[in-house]
Amino acid sequence: MKASLRRMLWISRITFLEAVRQRFFAFLLVLSAAMVLSSVSFRVFDFGHGELKFIADFGFGGMFFFGSVLAVVMTAQLFFSEIDNRTALTLLAKPLSRAEFLLGKFCGAWAVLGVFVVVLAALQGTVLWAREQELLSLADPAAKLAPAFNLEGLLQLVLLQWLRLGVVISIVLAISALARTFLFAVVVGALAVVAGQLQWIAQDAFLRPTDSQLYAAFLWVSTRVIPNLQQFNLADALVLGSTGVDDGAILVVVLSGLAYLLAYLTLGSLIFRRREI
């Protein structure tokens, strides 16, 4: 067990080093950071919401979007670089199981996404806090406005987003284990993310009565195979919500995310075990 863990950690360490050296990671990180920072300059726009909410929506939106792009493209690239460059031949000829290899890849990619989420969340938190302090200083002291920015909520959001990206990575790895080309893995992975974002529609439809058994069966399978990625998007409620989110609801989201993550990693390992290198 200890030896297996050590091998996985070495795979994830090398995967992490490889990923952070990629220009693609640096490019998306800089782009997302620029998006977060630029949100302050857009405060002249008014879409009918409060300014802090607009800044939060804009910045966290960038984190959700570019995080997903990074999770799909980078994970597929890290997997296929080992296969196409044939470094996997060298590694898998050693006493390293396919599952250890895949889990190592997962941990390395997840660690990179962890850095991505933490850096952006720290930037976003700083921007929100600074602007809120500025607005509070300008407000009438008699109004006794309470600060809306919630640091604890931001930490919870970081964990939820990291978990959400972990689910995406595990799906992309399962697809990559089956796919023959990088392009196929990226396209199907991206479609899976879109399906996950829209899964709530299938959930709603499933709750409505229908006469078609086939349609009902399709919805039942869809709502279980595809994770609801939308449920992780609680940025407003967690970071700016005055009432916050019920701990029980967050626990359900976390458990659901972990269940999907483990299920897709298991599936990926089973598929990869049969793959010819």
Added chain:
Amino acid sequence: MSSAISVRHLTKDFRIGIRGLKLRAVDDVSLEIPRGQVFGLLGPNGCGKSTTLKIVLGLVSATAGEISILGEPSATSSARRRTGFLPEAPYFHKFLSGRELVRYCAQLSGVADADVDAAVEDALGLAAMTEAADRTIGTYSKGMLQRIGFAQAVVHDPELVILDEPTAGVDPVGSAAIGRMIHAMREKGKTVVLCSHLLGQVEQVCDRVAIMDRGKLVLEGAVDDVLARRDRHVMTVEAMTPAARAAAEAALAAHGAKVASVTHPRRSLEDLFRELVTGSRDA
């Protein structure tokens, strides 16, 4: 004692295209590779030798047949712990240094933490890569890549080392260096399986050879046995005059023997090259 590698009735079919047409890459191959020898697996491109090695290592599944490594079923973790592998045209992460790569492979191969440093230095020394070990792999020449690949294959002191085209694209000096590493492994009692197109080198370093063609094993045996022509003899004579030659031919004819040809012995171009090009170890 069991063989280093035992292959019995190995067959491998690849399915091609949507219709799933079968391509037989390996066709009922049976092979016993004894321990402690250097074994050469030869054949033209596409004859199935690399596929055979991949099946032995568990990287590709067999359609039929049984394989064991050092008495254990192949593709098991414990069998692979006792095996080292250098793939054809190896590629490694360019951002790692040679020493980091060998350390990484030592960790994956199950070398105990306390022994890793010594194992890494031993492997680098054996591959003559100690001096260049701290350079990143991206700066290595082809010959150095092969040698660092050799180091990662032997860092865990395996009993069996499988080398797939270790001298492909390497100049004769680098090729000779790899030949010396193979000799060193044999002297340590290891079994080396060598897949190569350089027949001259195979002849020099291998104890036994097998030749594959179109997925089938067409010949297998000790190098001396398969190459020797028992009905012919070679004598190397110094200062032979025409008269001496005529007398020798007459004497042989008196005993019913006939001189088939008289030629001057040649050294190989590789030997000549290695004599002239010296001092360079970094191929």
